[in-house]
Amino acid sequence: MLKKRTRQPIRLDFWFWVRAAVVLVMLLFLIYPFFTLITRSFFSPDAEGFTLANYIRFFTKKYYYSTLGHSLFVSIAATVSTLLIGVPMAYLMTRYNIFGKKYIHILIIMCLMSPPFIGAYSWILLFGRAGLVTKMFAAIGLTTPTIYGKLGIILVFTFKLFPYVYLYTSGAMGSIDSSLEEAAENLGSSKLRRLFTVTLPVILPSIAAGAIMVFMTSLADFGTPMLIGEGYTVLPVLVYNEYMSEIGGNANLASALSVIVVACSMLVLLVQNRLVARKNYVMTAMRPPKEEQLHGAARFLASLPVWLVTFIGFLPQIVVVVSSFVKCDFTGFKNEFSIESYTTIARRLSTNIRNTFVFSSVAIVLIVLLGLLISYIIVRKRGVSGQLMDMLIMFPYVIPGAVLGISLIVAFNKPPLILTGTAFIMIIAFVVRKLPYTVRSGSAFLRQMDPSVEEASINLGVSPMKTFFTVTSRLMAPGILSGAILSWITCINELSSSVMLYGGKTSTISVAIYTEVVRNSYGTAAALATILTVSTVVSLLIFLRVSKGKVSVV
C-alpha cells in the first residue's frame, strides 16, 4: 500500500532563492571540482578512455605506495605522542592550581593557531644543518641527531597539534560532574584507580575526538613535511611534486593521489563515527570538579611540566620573531641586530603582503555572508537543502588543501570558466576551506536562540527577509564574528592550497615564506613569518575578547 504523503507546495519566497543560490555556489565550487578530480583520476595520457592505470601505478611502484605508509606512520605517531602530552596536560590544568593557568591556556591556543609551517621552519633554524644549537654543539665537538626526516615531522606535529587533545580533553574534564568521582571514591576506589576506571573512560569520546583532529590534520599537512621531511615523502607532498612535475601536461596521477588521500581521511572519519559517536556520555555537570590547591614544592612540580610543554610549543614563534631582527646573508645568521630583513621584504615582497590581506579580507566578507545564510538554513530550515549543506560544509575538513587546490585547477583551467592564475581562484579556495569555522560557530550560536524572537518580529508585521537582516543576523553577530576571526586567522596562514594555485601576481606571504626558505633566504622568511605571527596573535586576542569563552577554537 502506498503511503499518503502530503506535499507542501514549494513557496518561491526569499529563503527559497537563498537556498537555491547557496546550493548552486556549492555545486560549482565544491562538488563540481571534486567530481572533475575523481573523473580525471581515471584517465591517463598513456591510455585510451577509462583506465585504472594511475591507481595501478600507485599501488605497484614503491616510490609511490611508500608515501602512503609514511603518511600513516607520521600521523599515527603524532596522534600517539599528542595523546601522551595532551591528556596529562589537560588533567594538570583542570585539577590543580597551576601557576599562570589563564595565560598558559591562551599560549596553548596560540600554538595551535600559529602559521602551520612556522614550527618546521623554527626547528630548522635551531637544529637544522646551519642551526643555532647545532653550531653551538659542533663548536664543543658534539653532533646532534638530525632534525630532518620522519623524526622532525613527528616532533613538529606533536608540539603544534597537542592543543587539539588538550582542548577537547580539558573541556570534557571540566564538565564531568564531581559526584561521579566522589561516588567512585565512596565505593572504595583509590585516586589513581578512579582516574583510570571512571574519569578517563567517561571522557574517552572527547579524547578520541581530539585524537582524530590530530590524525586528520597531520595526514593533510603539506608545509611541515615539505620543509623538514627532505627524503621522507608523505602523500600531500607527493601530490604537489607530481602535479608540479607534470605541469603543462595533465594532472591525472596527482588526481588519483588526491582521491587516495581523501579516501584515507574519510575512512578515519567513518571509523570515528562508528566507534566514538555512539558512546557519547552527555553530561550536565551540576557541580563541576573542584580545583585542588597545591602549595610550595608540590605546586611547582605540577606546574613545571605544563610550563615546559607550553614553552616548547611556543618556542617556534619566539625564534621566528627574534631571528627576523638578526642580520643575515645566504650563509646564515650573523651575531648582529638589523632590520634589513624587513627593508628587503618591503622592497621585494610588498605585493605578497598586500595579496594576503586583500584576498583574506575579500574572502572574509564572503565567508560572513555565506556563513550567516548557511548557519540559518542548517539550523532553522532543515529539510533536504539544510542536511545537504550540513554535510557539504564539513567536507573541506576532509579535503587537504593541496587536494582542493588540484581539484580547483582541473575544474577551472579550461573553457568555459578559466580561473587558474587569478586572484579569484585563490579567494575561492580560502572561502571553501575556511567557511566551516564560521558556519560551525554561527550555527552553534543560533541553536541556543529561541526561534520565537524571529516569530515575534514577523508577527509584528516585518517580512521574513527583513527580520533576518535586522533581528536574526544582529543576534547571531557574536557567533559569526568569533567564527569569522578563526576563518581569518586560517586564511592569512593558508599555504597548502595557495602553493598550488598561486600565479606570478597572486602569491601570498605563506607562499613567499615557503619559496624563501627553499632558496635559503632565512632572514626574509623570518620577517614574513613574524608579520603572520603578529597578525595571528592580535586576531586571536580579539577572538578571545569577542567570544568570551563561548566559542571553542576547535
Added chain:
Amino acid sequence: MSHTVTIQDAIKRYGDFQALNGVNLTIRPGEFFTLLGPSGCGKTTLLRMIAGFNTVDGGEIRFDDKAINNLPAHKRDIGMVFQNYAIFPHLTVEENVAYGLKAKKVPKDEIKRRVKEALELVQIENLATRKPNELSGGQQQRVALARAFVIEPALLLMDEPLSNLDAKLRVQMRTIIKKLQRRLGITTIYVTHDQEEALAISDRIAVMQSGNIMQVGTPEQIYKKPENPFVAGFIGVSNFIDCQVSEKGVQLAPEYTIQPPLRRAYTGKALLSARPEQLFFGEKEGLAGEITLSVFLGDFVECEIKLHSGQTIQLNEYTKDVNEVRPDGQQVRVCLDPAKISLYEPDTGEVLSC
C-alpha cells in the same frame, strides 16, 4: 475592529501523525477565548496556525469572511505573546514596544505617544530605557504584552504567557491581562494547560484532547456540566463511580439508588461523576464506607473515604458547616445530589444527565 475568527475543519499533519483532526470553532469579536488541554493536545499547534507559523493542511481559517490560510504571517495583523516572551535582547524596552509600530510606518511622534501609553497600561513606564537583561521575568512579560497590543491588532494571541512565572506573579499577571483585554476589547485567543488559569481568565473555553475539541463553553458550564468524562476528569477533581441505570433510577450500590433527571431514556451500565464538594454525609442513606484519611485545610476538610465496594473517593466538607473534624476510621454514608452529578454512557462518553 476586532475579528470574528472562524476555524472550519482545520487539519494539521506532521508526517503520518495527525495533530489536529478537523477542528471547528467560532470565536466572537472581543471575546477572551481559551484553548485548554494537556500537553500534546494540539492547542499550541492550532494557535500557531492562526498566527501563520504553521501551515494549514486541511480546512480553513477565516478572519471575518476572509480566508487567511495562505496569508503570510507578517501580513495578518495579529499581536502575539510568546511563552518565553521573545523580547528582542538587543533593543531597549521602548524600542521593543515601538518595533511593530515602526514596521507599520506610524509617524514618529505618534509612536512615542502610543509607546508611552502602552507602558503606562502595563505599569512599567519607569523601565522604558532598560535593556531586557536588566528585567525580571514579570517585567519582561509586561514588555511582551505591551509590544503585542500597542499595534492595536485585530486579534491577540497568547501562548502560555504565564507558565514561566512564579505562582504569586502568575495570579497577579492574569488579573492585569484580563482587565487589559476588557478595556481594549481585542479578540483574544489564549493557550494554557492550567485549568485554574483558564477558568479565571476566560469568557469561553475550548477543552482539547488529542487534536479534538472536547467541549466549548463558559468556565461555569465546563466546570458544572462537563459533557464527557475527559472534561470532568481534566477540569477540577471528579469522583468516577460505576453504576447501573434502570427504571427505578441510578443504582450506585445495592443499598443506594438516586433518581437524577436524564436527557433520554436509558438503561444499562453508566459512569457517574461528582465533584468532592458536591458529596455530603448522610444519616441513614448513602454509600457505606470508612474514612481513611481526614486532612484539615482551613476552609474545608478533605476526606478520603474507602467505600465498601473497594473504591476510594474524595469528599470535601466545608469547615463553616461542621463543628468538628471527623476522625479517621469512622464509619460513614456518602450521599450525592441528583441534580448536580453528571452521568455518562460508559463506551461513547455521551452525557446522559441533564
